[in-house]
Amino acid sequence: MADVCCYFQVHQPYRLRAFRVFDIGNGAVYFDEKKNADILKRIAERCYIPTNDLLARLITESNGAFRVAMSLSGTLIEQLETLAPEALESFRALVATGGVELLGETYYHSLASLADPVEFRTQVTLHGALIESHFGQRPRVFRNTELIMSDAIAPVVRDLGFTAALAEGAAHVLGWRSPTYVYEAGAAPGLRLLTRHYQLSDDVAFRFSARGWNQWPLRAETYADWLARTPGDCVNLFMDYETFGEHQWPESGIFEFLARLPHETQSRGVRFLQPSELATRQPTDRIWFNRPTSWADQERDVSAWLGNRMQRAAHDRAYALRSAVLKTGDATRIEDWRRLTTSDHFYYMATKEHSDAEVHSYFSPYHSPYDAFIRYMNVMQDVQQKSEATVTA
């Protein structure tokens, strides 16, 4: 019988304000303080605080038999600190139960792993320090932005000292293999890979409240049966933390589902394990990533962020300015630039069709992908002018 490994991604970006061409060079701020505050407070109230409380209770009641993993981006923690300190406190209380393993990632939830290995290392290091200072844990397992993994990224992750990394259980990576075993990165021997069981994960994350789904409404008993019946060593359930209370509303019964899940699962003889526990197991096989893989969209590649020309132009522009920005030595400017590397900015510029487009527009705070691009490029122009001004001054 397979063990179950639950992992939740917790992240919020700094969304841009309507930064117009007239704002360039006029000292205007980049980020929409009001919108970011409104969204963060809403999600803290609807998701973070109630889910943290529930998980803490479930962990305590089970004497630690129920345990999970999470990763909190640096941009989230910063915003919690200033806008919703009570939510940050509730994360601390949850971690203090001892039932939460915190994973490493890039501080800015960026795509630096695809663009610049030096910047990538810097952001991962910054994140590790932040987590340690807030929670007293040093992350040992890595989870890159949106589970992006490639043969180029794996060795960098291993060299940063991580024992394992999370990845998407994509068919083009696994081939005939099942996601329910521990693997090793072919490109980085020694680095374990835990691959997401996307079907069982998405049953909760995407389909839970879908009335057209033939399994609706999903009961914890049914889902626990599925988990108990899944062959293999481990079922990796990886999803957005906002699934609870935000993507799936309380009215959908998501909290009742979560409340019953540990008991229903354990009563069927299934154990909960954390990623670092799974990472001690011998890998079944080596797997390779001949192209960058992620958990996003149908393609499970990086096209959600870098699929069209606008996205690539914007991303290239950001990294082309990196050295000029760092050269200024101005902490605020460097911080602003790093906030602009957050993957969400590029996600909002996607022009995909069909079902993925709905997911993208659900998350986008802007009118259109074109609007997202224009704001971003105007901001980048401002970043460039300010950096040049500082360097010449």
Added chain:
Amino acid sequence: MRVLMFGWEFPPYRAGGLATATMGLVKGLVQRGVGVTLVVPFPVTARSAEGARLLSATEIAERFSIVRIDSPLVAYAGATEYLFELRPADSASPMQAPSAVYGRDLMTEVDRFAAVAARVAELEPHDVIDTHDWITFAAGLRARGSSAKPLVAHIHATEYDRAGDGANPAILAREWAGLHGADRIIANSHRLARRVTDQFHVSHDRVDVIHWGVDGIRVAVDEARASDRLLGAAHPVLLFIGRVTWQKGPRYFVDVARRVADYFPNARFVVVGEGDALPDMVRYAADVGIGEQILFAGGVEGPEVDRAYRMADVCVMPSVSEPFGLVALESLRNGTPCIVPRESGVAEVLENVFKIDFWDIEEMTNTIVALARYPALKDTIREQGLAEIASPRLGLDEPARRTEAVYRRVVNGVNRNG
């Protein structure tokens, strides 16, 4: 199924989208096997000849008959524009009395059209009658009086859209009569349907919304890029196309052009179309200092229309009111990015356009500067726009299919008004 349709000019008088829309509908209906008799009041100008060519498209001709009523009526908008269009034909007496006289004459023409309509309805076999906007409503009502067949009223724009606070009460009265007298109303957008229900107090359940479509892609992606290379980013070309009248916001276009010129001194601003606000637009452009950069191309017809779109980097529609906005579909069809009013009908159906409030000069400028600066933006929206416009939901068959369904419902006695 045979429809007796009272329309505007046909084939299109290029200054406006309504003739294009009517032609598109007729084409779509005919392709579906619906017989169409279109009754039109031709204008006295030579423009109608242009249309005859389009009409001679062979497969259409068989199931399509056209009944011409000789009339000096230029069938767009209200009395003021009628005056503007009539002037050349009436040049023997240049200084005529103010618009009241012509206003009365316009109504007389409309009534003459209606009187002939009753006779046409006796002669032409049909199952259903269709009309397009106020100028044909009286004709439709008379035709129904004569044949007792159900009457459908297509509404493309109301007098409130065309004239705002300056709405002509006589035209409003005719719109009221047509909308309340018809058995079924077809509005070209949800926005217009709301106006019909809110301002004309027509019950929701009598109105269907059928968005317009256009036929075929005119330009391949590669071809569109070729024109791009020709112009270059340093010389962005902005296009205003349509009737130059209050409704279309010509002054807002000039305001945007003036702001864009600050960023691109070599920019060119092209105005295609004629209308009562043209002299004011010319003056205003000179006043704000872009007289050298703005080109007034006048009315353009046929293939020249597509060329106008293709030479432009962006088509700007700062319409104060735009119940639908076919220009946007034509622009996308030619691979030209388009700015449409946020509150337009076309904004309800298109994704790959810039939706901006007509008064938001800054946001339009911001968008145009970005288009000119970033080829990635222009290429992406152009490709996405071409892909979108090729989808069947924006073609000619979809509105025709849904219109035919409305015809069948009224013919079968469903939703008859009293």
